[in-house]
Amino acid sequence: MTDSANPGSLAGIRVLEFGDQKGEYCGLALAGLGAEVIRIEPPAGAASRRMGPFVDDVPGPDRSLHFWAHNRGKKSVVLDLDDPADVARFAELAGDADVVLDAGDIDHLEERGLGSDALRSRYPKLIYARITPFGDTGPWRHWKASDLVHLALGGPVMNCGYDPDPAGRYDLPPIAPQLGHTYAIGGEQMAFTIVAALMRRATTGEGQYLSCALHEAVAKNTEGDLMSWACLRTPFNRQTCRHSAPAVSVHRSVFASKDGRYTLASTRNAKLLKPFIEEHGIGAHDVSDGSDEKEQDSRVLPGMEGGAARNMDAVEHTVRRYLHEDVPWRQAQEAGLMWVPVRKPHENAYDEHWLQRGTYAEVEHPELGRSLRYPVSKWVSTGTGWAAGRRAPRLDEDREPVLTTRPRTRIREVPRPGPDQLSVHGRPFPLQGVRILDFTWMLASAGATRFLASLGAEVIKVEWHKNLDPRRGGAPVGGREARERAVAPVPSRWPADLGGPVGAQYNNKNPGKRGISLNVKHPEGLALAKRLVAQSTVVSEGFSPGVMESWGLGYDVLRDIRPDIIYAKQSGMGTKGIYGRFRTIGPIAQAFAGTSEMSGLPDPFPPAGWGYSYLDWFGAYSFALAILSALYHHQQTGQGQAIDASQCEVGLFMTAVPTLDFQVNGREWQRAGNRSPYGTAAPEGIYRCAGTDRWIAITCETEDEWVALAKEAGHPEWLEQPEFATLEARGRHRAELDKLIGAWTSELDAFALMEQLQTAGVPAGTAQTAEDRVEHDPQLAALDWLTELDATDFGRWPVAAPSVKLSDTPQYAGGPVDAGAPTYGEHNHDVYGRLLGLSADEVDELAADGII
Numbered sequence: 001m002t003d004s005a006n007p008g009s010l011a012g013i014r015v016l017e018f019g020d021q022k023g024e025y026c027g028l029a030l031a032g033l034g035a036e037v038i039r040i041e042p043p044a045g046a047a048s049r050r051m052g053p054f055v056d057d058v059p060g061p062d063r064s065l066h067f068w069a070h071n072r073g074k075k076s077v078v079l080d081l082d083d084p085a086d087v088a089r090f091a092e093l094a095g096d097a098d099v100v101l102d103a104g105d106i107d108h109l110e111e112r113g114l115g116s117d118a119l120r121s122r123y124p125k126l127i128y129a130r131i132t133p134f135g136d137t138g139p140w141r142h143w144k145a146s147d148l149v150h151l152a153l154g155g156p157v158m159n160c161g162y163d164p165d166p167a168g169r170y171d172l173p174p175i176a177p178q179l180g181h182t183y184a185i186g187g188e189q190m191a192f193t194i195v196a197a198l199m200r201r202a203t204t205g206e207g208q209y210l211s212c213a214l215h216e217a218v219a220k221n222t223e224g225d226l227m228s229w230a231c232l233r234t235p236f237n238r239q240t241c242r243h244s245a246p247a248v249s250v251h252r253s254v255f256a257s258k259d260g261r262y263t264l265a266s267t268r269n270a271k272l273l274k275p276f277i278e279e280h281g282i283g284a285h286d287v288s289d290g291s292d293e294k295e296q297d298s299r300v301l302p303g304m305e306g307g308a309a310r311n312m313d314a315v316e317h318t319v320r321r322y323l324h325e326d327v328p329w330r331q332a333q334e335a336g337l338m339w340v341p342v343r344k345p346h347e348n349a350y351d352e353h354w355l356q357r358g359t360y361a362e363v364e365h366p367e368l369g370r371s372l373r374y375p376v377s378k379w380v381s382t383g384t385g386w387a388a389g390r391r392a393p394r395l396d397e398d399r400e401p402v403l404t405t406r407p408r409t410r411i412r413e414v415p416r417p418g419p420d421q422l423s424v425h426g427r428p429f430p431l432q433g434v435r436i437l438d439f440t441w442m443l444a445s446a447g448a449t450r451f452l453a454s455l456g457a458e459v460i461k462v463e464w465h466k467n468l469d470p471r472r473g474g475a476p477v478g479g480r481e482a483r484e485r486a487v488a489p490v491p492s493r494w495p496a497d498l499g500g501p502v503g504a505q506y507n508n509k510n511p512g513k514r515g516i517s518l519n520v521k522h523p524e525g526l527a528l529a530k531r532l533v534a535q536s537t538v539v540s541e542g543f544s545p546g547v548m549e550s551w552g553l554g555y556d557v558l559r560d561i562r563p564d565i566i567y568a569k570q571s572g573m574g575t576k577g578i579y580g581r582f583r584t585i586g587p588i589a590q591a592f593a594g595t596s597e598m599s600g601l602p603d604p605f606p607p608a609g610w611g612y613s614y615l616d617w618f619g620a621y622s623f624a625l626a627i628l629s630a631l632y633h634h635q636q637t638g639q640g641q642a643i644d645a646s647q648c649e650v651g652l653f654m655t656a657v658p659t660l661d662f663q664v665n666g667r668e669w670q671r672a673g674n675r676s677p678y679g680t681a682a683p684e685g686i687y688r689c690a691g692t693d694r695w696i697a698i699t700c701e702t703e704d705e706w707v708a709l710a711k712e713a714g715h716p717e718w719l720e721q722p723e724f725a726t727l728e729a730r731g732r733h734r735a736e737l738d739k740l741i742g743a744w745t746s747e748l749d750a751f752a753l754m755e756q757l758q759t760a761g762v763p764a765g766t767a768q769t770a771e772d773r774v775e776h777d778p779q780l781a782a783l784d785w786l787t788e789l790d791a792t793d794f795g796r797w798p799v800a801a802p803s804v805k806l807s808d809t810p811q812y813a814g815g816p817v818d819a820g821a822p823t824y825g826e827h828n829h830d831v832y833g834r835l836l837g838l839s840a841d842e843v844d845e846l847a848a849d850g851i852i
Contacts, residue, residue, distance in 0.1 A: 008034015023103025073389020135213030154218030383641025429456020445542025447620025512815020515822025586613020593651030791820030
């Protein structure tokens with residue numbers, strides 16, 4: 001939480017938010033960082049005020065728990081933009097704002113003279129940020145979507161779900177994650193890009209136009225499948241509550257206790273597992289080191305190697321003897337094993353670890369006569385704080401103070417750091433003069449500095465050969481030419497291990513960076529590191545708590561070297577709190593955060609979870625926001641700070657609605673498959689189509705969409721059936737309705753049906769694979785969603801382009817170096833020579849002595 005001594009980094013910034021659910025998460029993040037966010041609503045109120053759940057299950061514009069969760073800390077002003085007087089008021093408010101966040105219907109503001117061109121011509125300092133379903137251009141520009149449709153079209157859906165049957169057939173549909181992840185994915189990326197645009201404006205006095213297509217943002221959010229297809233032509237298969245992979249493995253990941261709750265547990269690392277099972281299990285078990293394993297798991301992570309599939313039996317025998325609350329997961333973590341409970345989404349709100357970190361705060365609700373607990377903070381900082389803010393505004397609550405407030409004192413402008421550095425676009429990068437000494441690794445932390453490199457920061461990736469960032473993901477034997485000729489998966493040039501040259505996955509996580517090798521455990525290496533710190537704006541890292549301190553590079557040391565340094569670390573659970581030493585990877589963090597439990601079919605099915613490390617990407621977005629917000633604060637005040645971020649903590653923001661529902665209505669989350677348990681859309685689901693494992697997502701939220709669907713299906717009689725006559729009636733008869741829809745779609749081509757329904761105005765989207773997105777998606781191609789880059793010893797390959805377009809300072813995935821990910825120590829001579837003045841011979845001597 002923030003106070004006068006520790007304000008939010010965006011204190012003094014004013015944001016005008018307009019539109020629907022697409023922009024709410026972004027606005028919430030900006031408000032949490034201290035910005036004044038004014039929500040402009042139509043006379044009937046924002047559509048999300050009509051989204052459940054509601055207080056006591058009684059609908060009302062000021063009773064929506066969804067609206068409460070996503071609009072905490074904001075203000076509400078009603079303007080009727082069909083009234084010329086209110087159009088003028090909107091323009092006046094925009095003139096006194098720093099940012100307009102437009103998440104309305106496509107062209108809605110443009111048609112009223114309030115679009116980007118019109119407002120920016122009047123107010124050159126304005127940053128106009130627009131979030132759309134499919135972008136400003138392209139053949140799908142006017143298509144309709146829902147969260148479900150986006151997750152299907154963008155690829156997450158085909159990575160998530162349950163194992164196939166023994167014959168390899170998927171007898172259940174893929175499962176979309178819950179709730180509203182589309183808008184969080186786009187919102188986080190828009191938020192940190194807005195901060196970068198604010199930094200640029202502070203040095204030039206000029207605003208610009210930002211645009212984020214949700215389809216593009218979601219399509220890059222999957223983890224392994226995209227680059228494996230692009231570089232190896234390898235498709236992925238979904239698996240129950242574990243990573244999708246080229247082959248469905250025998251390794252389970254979730255184990256039921258005697259009361260039917262689940263624990264996610266690693267069965268690897270036999271050296272640690274055997275003594276733990278002997279102490280906490282039911283006696284000695286034959287725990288294998290994996291040497292006798294016939295079928296290797298396709299995904300082995302650091303700390304998880306060295307075990308066999310049969311070790312699952314020892315874990316299962318242990319977990320099922322306990323009640324869920326008694327499973328010794330804490331003892332397992334203390335023993336070095338990655339075990340966590342698969343938590344229900346509300347349970348973290350009562351965990352002492354998060355309470356110590358200030359992740360949750362009590363927000364007063366005077367109308368209820370009580371306070372409610374919300375997730376309000378994503379990281380702990382010594383310099384700036386998170387603003388919990390007041391409860392979400394009542395409709396038009398802030399009209400008088402907002403419309404009568406005099407113009408504000410503008411944020412001060414600062415000198416340019418030097419001549420602009422231009423990207424390959426011939427335009428300046430938004431970040432100028434920022435240097436990051438980057439000790440991050442793996443996606444959750446390394447992915448963050450990837451985004452900062454795209455924005456123009458000089459990112460120097462520091463590695464040592466005994467602890468390399470995993471290069472797994474490979475490259476095809478025969479290179480790009482072999483991949484282009486291939487009609488089947490291409491073998492990898494090297495195994496998917498922890499070493500080797502650049503691989504496809506590593507390349508997508510680290511483009512645009514320089515790479516150096518450095519042994520900080522050597523006294524001379526530590527001295528070199530300190531000299532580099534003195535010339536850096538940020539030191540970032542992604543190790544377990546205490547590692548940097550053990551090397552002599554803790555924040556106190558860094559601050560002595562450079563008092564205004566920004567030290568940003570991200571770990572699994574965060575340093576502060578009682579779980580600081582506990583280990584996570586994406587699936588562990590997701591299970592603990594409550595997001596795994598939220599996705600799947602109802603009991604008795606287990607959670608389907610996420611089919612990739614969603615919180616790796618989400619953690620990367622949030623860590624980028626943490627660093628950029630600190631950079632903006634540094635630009636405005638000259639002050640540095642230390643940031644303690646947590647991958648797991650970020651996921652808690654996705655549990656705000658069920659956490660409120662538990663507190664207000666006493667209701668625990670219940671999985672509902674591919675529809676929201678709070679939603680009213682009917683039909684809504686993922687339906688089988690013709691072909692092998694082909695599916696389509698359909699959402700009908702309005703009567704017009706339902707009528708259009710029935711007519712396109714050739715079944716106008718559906719409209720006459722009393723059980724389908726109203727939205728409420730269709731909601732009560734979902735099972736019958738889904739059978740009718742599924743029988744119709746099962747004989748049809750998914751892509752042709754999608755085009756047919758979208759033409760009729762029905763939100764629909766094929767559940768696309770990586771192949772579909774890379775090879776056939778015309779909208780992604782129109783948005784230039786991939787960027788071709790050269791990487792040393794790897795070749796020229798595509799990587800995901802940044803998802804937010806900037807009009808005046810465009811991002812570029814190749815960063816200032818115009819290249820893909822660096823090889824180990826690739827830029828030693830450049831960095832040590834340019835920054836520290838070392839000669840080539842001196843650099844070579846350091847390498848020969850094992851110092852670099």
